[in-house]
Amino acid sequence: MLSLCALDWKPRLVGFFTDETKAVFRTNVNELGEIPVLEHGDMRLSQTGVILSYLADRTGSFAGRNAEERLEILRWILFDNHRFSSYFATLRFMVGLRKTGETPVTEFLRTQALASFAVVEDHLNRQPFLVGDRPTIADISMVGYRYYDEDTGIDFTRFPRMKAWTERIKALSGWAHPYDLLPRASVPATS
């Protein structure tokens, strides 16, 4: 979002959390113990959906044009947090980064992720973006994890509409791969 809006920003590396560093981060930065966090002047915002809403309001970019669109955008962002990126992100972390191998939990997460992907595939069969005919912060929230290609045991050729959607977002001016925008901490393999 920051890059798509051509805003002046810089990332800050947050090292991979240990219990100790997480406690410090919770106390000093974000009690939820999560990234991302956006600092802007005196504001410190957390939760992707909050940050995107703030930036859309401030810039007018990727925002809803009326109350109805804003509610529809919120709907997809909530779905994203509940089922779309959330299950997939945990699956990717376990299978793709921590290399846990296949477990009942990764199977559960994959089943949940696939069910949410089917909803989005079906929706994108009817329209090019999630809300209306142009990209909004709903797309930006939801598309992020689609650019990570670590193996998660999911065959994405089953979702051609989602693939075309990621390409449409990728074609926007200012788009860059998340790995090229953010410093990366190494992830310890499971002991």
Add this chain to the structure above:
Amino acid sequence: MLSLCALDWKPRLVGFFTDETKAVFRTNVNELGEIPVLEHGDMRLSQTGVILSYLADRTGSFAGRNAEERLEILRWILFDNHRFSSYFATLRFMVGLRKTGETPVTEFLRTQALASFAVVEDHLNRQPFLVGDRPTIADISMVGYRYYDEDTGIDFTRFPRMKAWTERIKALSGWAHPYDLLPRASVPATS
């Protein structure tokens, strides 16, 4: 929220989903395949956070008083969807309603739920409600599942601040237990 705001509403029973009824529901009511859905005039809204935001805007009740509070409310509603009610709701469904017994998945869900409960317990140690000094839709979103007491293997005496918070919400005019507000469909046990 509808009852706390003394609005004129009535619930409609949605039977427990089979693949077939879910397909019909998706096509005719909510493509996300989920309840709750609010119908109001020509509006049909889904996702609890959307419905609460709409009602707060319309009634002025339980709403944020300024942009900063509204972002803070959104932050907790997103946390609720991502980690607080979501993991617990699935755990309750499996262990408390479907009686699956203990599995690696229920253990995973319980661990996630407990981590999110610790965040809220800590927050409520500093203030009586989630945002500011009075109840908002953030509380209403998050407190709902706290009134279900099916066994989920979680010892809630570990969370006295959350308990006091549920009592504060329960004391509001118009509060009623969800089982007294909504018609209940039976849940088939696991085959």
